[in-house]
Amino acid sequence: MMDESELSKEGLINKDQGHRPSIKCKNGEDCQFEETNSNLNALINNQDASIWSIDCDYNYVIFNDYFKNAYKETFGITLEKGLNSLKILSPELAAYWKEKYDTALKGHQISFEFNNEHNNIVYTFKVSLNPVISNNTIIGVSALSVDITEQKSIKQSLLENNTNMMAIMENTLESIWAINTSYEILYSNSVFTREFYNSFGVRLERGSNLLKSLPEVLQPIWKARYDRALNNERFSFVDEIDIGDKIIYIEVSMNPIIRDNKVIGASFFANDISRRVNALKALEENEQRLKESNITKDKFFSIIAHDLKSPFTSIAGLSDLLVCEAQNGRNFENLEDTAKIIQKSSHQAMNLITNLLEWSRSQSGRMTFCPDHFDVTSILQEELSAFEAIAKQKQIKISNTIETGTIIFADRYMISSIFRNLISNALKFTNTSGKISITSQITEAEISFSVADSGVGIDIDDLPKLFVIDQNHSTAGTENEQGTGLGLILCKEFAEKHQGHIWAKSEKNKGSEFCFSLPHTNQY
Numbered sequence: 001m002m003d004e005s006e007l008s009k010e011g012l013i014n015k016d017q018g019h020r021p022s023i024k025c026k027n028g029e030d031c032q033f034e035e036t037n038s039n040l041n042a043l044i045n046n047q048d049a050s051i052w053s054i055d056c057d058y059n060y061v062i063f064n065d066y067f068k069n070a071y072k073e074t075f076g077i078t079l080e081k082g083l084n085s086l087k088i089l090s091p092e093l094a095a096y097w098k099e100k101y102d103t104a105l106k107g108h109q110i111s112f113e114f115n116n117e118h119n120n121i122v123y124t125f126k127v128s129l130n131p132v133i134s135n136n137t138i139i140g141v142s143a144l145s146v147d148i149t150e151q152k153s154i155k156q157s158l159l160e161n162n163t164n165m166m167a168i169m170e171n172t173l174e175s176i177w178a179i180n181t182s183y184e185i186l187y188s189n190s191v192f193t194r195e196f197y198n199s200f201g202v203r204l205e206r207g208s209n210l211l212k213s214l215p216e217v218l219q220p221i222w223k224a225r226y227d228r229a230l231n232n233e234r235f236s237f238v239d240e241i242d243i244g245d246k247i248i249y250i251e252v253s254m255n256p257i258i259r260d261n262k263v264i265g266a267s268f269f270a271n272d273i274s275r276r277v278n279a280l281k282a283l284e285e286n287e288q289r290l291k292e293s294n295i296t297k298d299k300f301f302s303i304i305a306h307d308l309k310s311p312f313t314s315i316a317g318l319s320d321l322l323v324c325e326a327q328n329g330r331n332f333e334n335l336e337d338t339a340k341i342i343q344k345s346s347h348q349a350m351n352l353i354t355n356l357l358e359w360s361r362s363q364s365g366r367m368t369f370c371p372d373h374f375d376v377t378s379i380l381q382e383e384l385s386a387f388e389a390i391a392k393q394k395q396i397k398i399s400n401t402i403e404t405g406t407i408i409f410a411d412r413y414m415i416s417s418i419f420r421n422l423i424s425n426a427l428k429f430t431n432t433s434g435k436i437s438i439t440s441q442i443t444e445a446e447i448s449f450s451v452a453d454s455g456v457g458i459d460i461d462d463l464p465k466l467f468v469i470d471q472n473h474s475t476a477g478t479e480n481e482q483g484t485g486l487g488l489i490l491c492k493e494f495a496e497k498h499q500g501h502i503w504a505k506s507e508k509n510k511g512s513e514f515c516f517s518l519p520h521t522n523q524y
Helices: 004-009 032-045 064-075 091-105 149-171 190-200 219-230 273-306 309-327 333-364 376-385 389-393 411-428 460-465 486-497
Strands: 048-054 062-064 108-120 121-134 135-146 173-179 185-188 233-243 249-260 262-272 371-375 397-400 406-413 435-442 445-455 502-505 511-519
Touching: 048 064, 064 108, 091 108, 091 121, 091 135, 121 149, 149 389, 173 190, 185 190, 219 233, 219 249, 219 262, 249 273, 309 333, 333 389, 333 486, 371 376, 376 389, 376 397, 376 406, 376 411, 406 411, 411 435, 411 445, 411 486, 411 511, 460 502, 486 502, 486 511
Parallel strands: 397 435
Antiparallel strands: 048 062, 048 135, 108 121, 121 135, 173 185, 173 262, 233 249, 249 262, 371 406, 435 445, 445 511, 502 511
């Protein structure tokens, strides 16, 4: 654009008219200045922005229609060229704009935001002021004002949303982080940063390579996971982590970050779901216990309905027969045999009632566990004495090689019950003139006891059923002795109460061996 001197040479400026151009036409053709001025007016009037200029006395020189209309709507003033831009304003606004204009008139380009309220709405404008220079002299100021109210509102909303989002991510209990395609951290909240440091001793920062920050053993695992997300796959998984005193469960959700249909990174959310998992496990355990309780109830009904009824029927029937014979004054034949049947039925009923009572106390939690130190041979001799008559009747030899002074730390009542049931079973399934041996073995970690017999043995397929109540595995003895299988279940519970184990070995028609172990400890 030509400066003032050039315009003067062309005769386009009449200096006596205060720099206002006078139009001269040559050869009847349109003046070049007129064409330029028309183009300039068309250019500025087609802008959706306010454009104006003032001279050094703050008088309007140029303004576009957008600015003229906006001024009229806002202030009710119709602008004209030569109108003083400050005198039409309030003193406060005049002082404000004079300061801005003066800065530009001193040769500075300035940009600022200006707020103006109209109809109770605050509008924000981005204003740029530039000095107008002619022949190295500042002759005025040009101005451009753009309404950025909507832009500011959007920016403010985004800022507020971003602030709210950041607050949510910082105050959540979840670990949140994001990486770019080079595994560098774009963002990590305080939870993830803290947990990562507590786990691996590394303080993460924006730009840190997350993959290289992991221990080498974990890098291949997490690289595969990160690569799946960076390959545009959304997925989640649960990690089971052993932290020493407990196991925690962490659910991780992995999501690609996409911009312009291209994966530029991935975001991750990790949540400790240990309480939920443990609650589900507890629910499953309670469900299993309820199932076992129902099985126990059914087992009780079965025992009471059949097994307990059978020996008492024999006792009652034979007793009635004896009374009837005595009342008729007759001597009862085979009195000894009848007495033996009554004796056997009585012992059978007593053993059954004992196990039922012990089982009931165990299941209801009323059985106290009181371990102490004692010589195991003392309670073993008591149990063997109780079975002496049965062993003598079946001519079974019982060998006990456990030495006196074998001290264990256990609950006397429970250990007595284990020996009582194992010896009872051995006598029941050993033929006449058979053998039973009771032994012990001591190792550095535990002491184990064995009750072995030369009886009928157990089919190998039936061995796993012996210690499971819902299998209902029970067979008659060599002399048709009845049983419920409840005794072995008690043995298993009592052994496990001591943190021990019980197991069986057997070969059909060659005998069985039942063993249980107790750890060397003073505490349970």
